[in-house]
Amino acid sequence: MLTLGLIINPLAGIGGSVGLKGSDGADIVKEAFFRGAQCKSSERARLSLDVLLAIKDQIKIITCPQLMGENLVAEMGFDYQILDYDELDYDKLSFQGSDSKSLESISSMNTSADDTRKAAQQLLDKKVDIILFAGGDGTARDICSVVADTIPVLGIPAGVKIHSAVYAVTPKAAGEVIAQLARGELIDVKSHDVRDIDEEAFRNNIVRAKLYGEMRVPQAGQFVQSVKQGGVEVExxxxxxxxxxxxxxxxxxxxxxxxxxxxxxxxxxxxxxxxxxxxxxxxxxxxxxxxxxxxxxxxxxxxxxxxxxxxxxxxxxxxxxxxxxxxxxxxxxxxxxxxxxxxxxxxxxxxxxxxxxxxxxxxxxxxxxxxxxxxxxxxxxxxxxxxxxxx
Structure with a gap:
């Protein structure tokens, strides 16, 4: 049986549809909700997990409380275990909608990156076979700071910025890769770059990307994307x-x-x-x-x-x-x-x-x-x- 660690960043990509170029920082998240943005990363994760429903008896999921994984896997009927609540500050992740109470809660969410890192450490300690996460480059960067190249990881693209080469090309493709692993198919694992950009510069039309490390990613045909090419077009x-x-x-x-x-x-x-x-x-x-x-x-x-x-x-x-x-x-x-x-x-x-x-x-x-x-x-x-x- 495959033991799958799952982390969902519920705010990943929140700024994309409303033109904010990213989701990093409580002020940006609050502004995104004021502009009418909706959380979509769980639905992105659902598209991946849909692929696994047919073989869910071959997979055990260890995930985070509430919106960071628990709600989705429980609803979909997977066998799952929840990480330790005591070490993770998830009370602020129970908001729904965009009313004033939610916005007040969102504005105080200044530990979400720390929660991601704590979750990654717990999954590492539990020796999961692979970590599947839904987020953007910031989420990949947080996980990389803990996991590095110790165990395989795979990203479900859910953020505004996807420069890193640790993501599947689509959420469905991420599910296909995990399904192949669960079925015991032979899949290579290779190290790929984790990159993130300066969002403030990004909003001023400046692309300033930085390499933060590498993580090991399962390779399966055309299911995993390449690192985004940067630089000035010479033609x-x-x-x-x-x-x-x-x-x-x-x-x-x-x-x-x-x-x-x-x-x-x-x-x-x-x-x-x-x-x-x-x-x-x-x-x-x-x-x-x-x-x-x-x-x-x-x-x-x-x-x-x-x-x-x-x-x-x-x-x-x-x-x-x-x-x-x-x-x-x-x-x-x-x-x-x-x-x-x-x-x-x-x-x-x-x-x-x-x-x-x-x-x-x-x-x-x-x-x-x-x-x-x-x-x-x-x-x-x-x-x-x-x-x-x-x-």
Whole structure:
């Protein structure tokens, strides 16, 4: 029987859909809830555990109290054990919704990172076979500070920032890896980087990533992502050509959602408009309507205008949805439609994927499946390719 340690960071990704670029710090969490954000990391974890229901008699889960694991595994009917309440300060994790009492509770949650570290230590002491955790780069960093390379770990992507290479490409993929381990299949384990960025700099369009260590991660085909590629794109002429193609093709009275990243920055530069490097900007008739829009903003625009989205590909990973653009939620994507998404990329970035398909990780498995097949990619001026989208 596989003994699985489970940690859920209930606040991971809370700032993504409301354009806050991260979730670190009580003030940011409180602001996220004031903007209407909802906790989604448990639902991300549920997508992983759904895969394991068919073999749950082969798995014992040791997890954290309340929202950090207990509530979910109990509801799903897994055999589980709870970590020691006395060592963990989980009283503040029992909030629900976003009323004033909840916000007061959230604002005092200044020990959540410490709780994650304590939980990781307890799981290490209990000699679990692997730790599965739902969170972002901050959560990975906290676990790495305790676990390092002592036991295997695997992340369920639930945060705004996913630069580290310790995550499965989607929540469902994380479940597939754990299922293979539970069935006793042979899976390599390799060390991968844990990286995190300065969120305050991130909100000012500066990407400042730092290596915090390595953790051992099970390798299973295309289920685990690569480290995110950073740095300045050197193919400036290609980017200008891509931007010229997009701008020339813009239709009157259509609202364009220009996604995050340096590739889409070229489009905003071509339009001579202010850009939110790590957010989504709304452009109508080649004029800026609003910088750094939220999920709620986009849903409102979809009621007023025909809309299209211009998205780039995350280098090294292949995600087009689900990394740094959570404002394009499943609800948004259902209204927008695959046909209204324009993907742009240099051929060099696509070649670096070595044939791995693009990934859509919206948090809705059925929606993700609807994107499978192929999608057209603008790779230059009047230069397009067809590239596969996988699950």
């Amino acid at each position: 400036e002429l290609v980017l200008q050509d891509i931007a010229a193609d997009i701008v020339q093709g813009m239709e009157d009275d259509v609202l364009y959602l220009i996604g995050s990243g340096k590739t889409t920055l070229a489009v905003m530069d071509e339009l001579q408009l202010e850009n939110t490097l790590l957010g989504i900007d709304a452009v109508l008739d080649q004029q800026l309507l609003k910088n750094d829009v939220s999920e709620a903003d986009i849903l409102g625009y979809l009621e007023q205008y025909p809309c299209k989205a211009v998205m780039s590909v995350i280098g090294g990973q292949g995600h087009i949805i689900g990394r740094g653009n959570q404002q394009l939620s499943a609800k948004v994507l259902k209204k927008l439609g695959k046909g209204n998404i324009k993907v742009i990329s240099t051929k060099a970035k696509i070649s670096a994927l070595e044939g791995r398909p693009f990934i859509v990780d919206s948090g809705d498995n059925d929606l993700d499946a609807s994107f499978s097949g192929t999608i057209e990619v603008t790779t230059g001026f009047r230069d397009h390719i067809i590239y596969p989208v996988g699950l």
